Amino acid sequence: MSACASQQGETFEIDVLVIGSGIAGLHYCLELLKYNPKTRITLITKTVLGECNSRYAQGGIASVLGPDDSIASHIQDTLNAGDDLCYRPSVESIIQQGPHAIEQLKHYAIPFTQTHAEQYALGHEGGHSHRRIVHAGDQTGLSITQSLLAKIYKHPQIQCLENSTAVNLITQYHPHRIDHQGEVLGAYILDSTCNKIHAYLSRCVVLATGGAGKTYRYTSNSMVATGDGVAMAYRAGARVGNMEFYQFHPTLLHHHEVTNFLISEAVRGEGGVLLNADTHTRFMKQYAPEQQDLATRDIVARAIFNEIEQSDNQFVYLDITHQSQAFLKKRFPQIYATLASIDINMAEDLIPVVPAAHYQCGGVLTNTQGQTDLERLYAIGEVAFTGLHGANRLASNSLLEAVVMASNAARASQTNLATPWQLKHSIPRWNSPTQVNNRRAGQINTHWRGLRGEMMSYAGIVRTEAGLNDLLQLIQQRKKIIEDYYWTHAITRDFIELRNIVLNAELIVSAALVRRESRGGHYRDDYPYKSPTAQESITRLNAPNWMDIK
Ligand code: SIN
Numbered sequence: 001m002s003a004c005a006s007q008q009g010e011t012f013e014i015d016v017l018v019i020g021s022g023i024a025g026l027h028y029c030l031e032l033l034k035y036n037p038k039t040r041i042t043l044i045t046k047t048v049l050g051e052c053n054s055r056y057a058q059g060g061i062a063s064v065l066g067p068d069d070s071i072a073s074h075i076q077d078t079l080n081a082g083d084d085l086c087y088r089p090s091v092e093s094i095i096q097q098g099p100h101a102i103e104q105l106k107h108y109a110i111p112f113t114q115t116h117a118e119q120y121a122l123g124h125e126g127g128h129s130h131r132r133i134v135h136a137g138d139q140t141g142l143s144i145t146q147s148l149l150a151k152i153y154k155h156p157q158i159q160c161l162e163n164s165t166a167v168n169l170i171t172q173y174h175p176h177r178i179d180h181q182g183e184v185l186g187a188y189i190l191d192s193t194c195n196k197i198h199a200y201l202s203r204c205v206v207l208a209t210g211g212a213g214k215t216y217r218y219t220s221n222s223m224v225a226t227g228d229g230v231a232m233a234y235r236a237g238a239r240v241g242n243m244e245f246y247q248f249h250p251t252l253l254h255h256h257e258v259t260n261f262l263i264s265e266a267v268r269g270e271g272g273v274l275l276n277a278d279t280h281t282r283f284m285k286q287y288a289p290e291q292q293d294l295a296t297r298d299i300v301a302r303a304i305f306n307e308i309e310q311s312d313n314q315f316v317y318l319d320i321t322h323q324s325q326a327f328l329k330k331r332f333p334q335i336y337a338t339l340a341s342i343d344i345n346m347a348e349d350l351i352p353v354v355p356a357a358h359y360q361c362g363g364v365l366t367n368t369q370g371q372t373d374l375e376r377l378y379a380i381g382e383v384a385f386t387g388l389h390g391a392n393r394l395a396s397n398s399l400l401e402a403v404v405m406a407s408n409a410a411r412a413s414q415t416n417l418a419t420p421w422q423l424k425h426s427i428p429r430w431n432s433p434t435q436v437n438n439r440r441a442g443q444i445n446t447h448w449r450g451l452r453g454e455m456m457s458y459a460g461i462v463r464t465e466a467g468l469n470d471l472l473q474l475i476q477q478r479k480k481i482i483e484d485y486y487w488t489h490a491i492t493r494d495f496i497e498l499r500n501i502v503l504n505a506e507l508i509v510s511a512a513l514v515r516r517e518s519r520g521g522h523y524r525d526d527y528p529y530k531s532p533t534a535q536e537s538i539t540r541l542n543a544p545n546w547m548d549i550k
Helices: 023-035 071-081 088-096 098-106 140-154 227-235 267-271 297-309 325-331 333-341 397-412 416-418 438-458 465-488 493-514
Strands: 011-013 018-019 039-044 158-161 165-174 183-191 196-201 205-206 248-255 274-275 316-319 351-360 364-365 377-379
Touching: 011 071, 011 316, 018 183, 023 039, 023 397, 039 140, 039 183, 071 088, 071 316, 088 205, 088 397, 098 397, 140 297, 140 397, 165 493, 183 205, 205 227, 227 364, 227 377, 227 493, 248 297, 267 493, 274 297, 297 316, 297 351, 325 333, 397 416, 438 465, 438 493, 465 493
Parallel strands: 011 196, 018 039, 018 205, 039 158, 205 377
Antiparallel strands: 165 183, 183 196, 248 351, 274 316, 316 351
């Protein structure tokens, strides 16, 4: 009988549950099967395979490959970008594994751009002191995702479930274990094709759910980036940290028809410069005399914000017209074609750009093996807070982290495969209310728009105590309404996402209130300086709801 044919949700037992189909999740599956070819993996994704933040990553993967470059220099650039808040052991470990990660990717025949000498062509981005960005034109994330998916589709041990949304983790608690925060047994998954919630029990669960760009009105992220992993892990009692550091990418295309489209930092890496939209003059020298247009993202995004505030325009310009049409078409084929479709010839015209929410630098706390506070729960990729990014991520370190941490977690999770859990209680089927109220659902859905606009205004590039306090109150009111509806009505993917977004917003704003200083991507107008002591902001729910079922 198919899972949809039953009246209620079913219970399935598998070996490993991977939630999310970005580069971290896909690479984890393939690495795990190298160690343990008989493992049965279920990979779930909310819409279709490959719809994830990774696929929109244009720039590339930062790794030390150039003759003049060094690991020490990549480490230093990462620490500088992170504004004294990186966790050095993680930085060292991940960056040292960079060249090996690129070697691993060779097996997937990814069409990385090469020079005539059949070496990788290395791109340049903000905050890097050397050219070290391995890329595939301007669609690196998409190329890697597609190459990994080609292997995943064919693999008989991987069951891929599309239209499947994780609702919550299933956990149990062992009070006699010292330092124990809970053990994860699997997750409840909504199958949107038949609106049933199934329980998947597994020996370990891997959160590879990406970031939460949809918390903000303007974002470069995929529509699926709704902070699901952070929300589920937090509700289950895992620590999350550094949530206030939401990175804004300086250059999202500003256009009424083509929305959410990134203009890669690599454009500035090839000499592009920012211009004030009123005066058409360069301004980055005032904000970063040395690195200017290639300063780190926090500095450039704030500079643009400032220029926009003082001008009559809603954007600034990016100018790359010194490069030839032939070069730009070859180096940035996707950006060139997208701009051409709206009558912007990047070899001749200025490109209107604005900063937009791009990357979550904090997340679910993990060690360098991807292990979280909860036994059998891993977090890898953007959802995780390894300490690599500190207060501001260095460009193109994210795909590097995704690949390295997926490998490390695959190695570490062998232990969980070898040790079955002992169930303390039988796992209840999800007993969801069936009430549907379309009018009320429509009303609740308007909270999306309100919340995302407020986050942009009060918890965006420049923040104040008063604004954050107002926002926290609004979020808590919205959260109550959303939770009340959630527990009394049949749930859909939209509501799971909305519930997660509002929790992410609460975590971001609460952390931003506590941090009374300005550092990296967190700028407080009322506390414009960095405090002399660097502290991560770690949060844990006081009383986790172990099964999260009422
Ligand atoms: C970009 O191409 O600018 C994005 C790359 C990244 O976020 O690291």
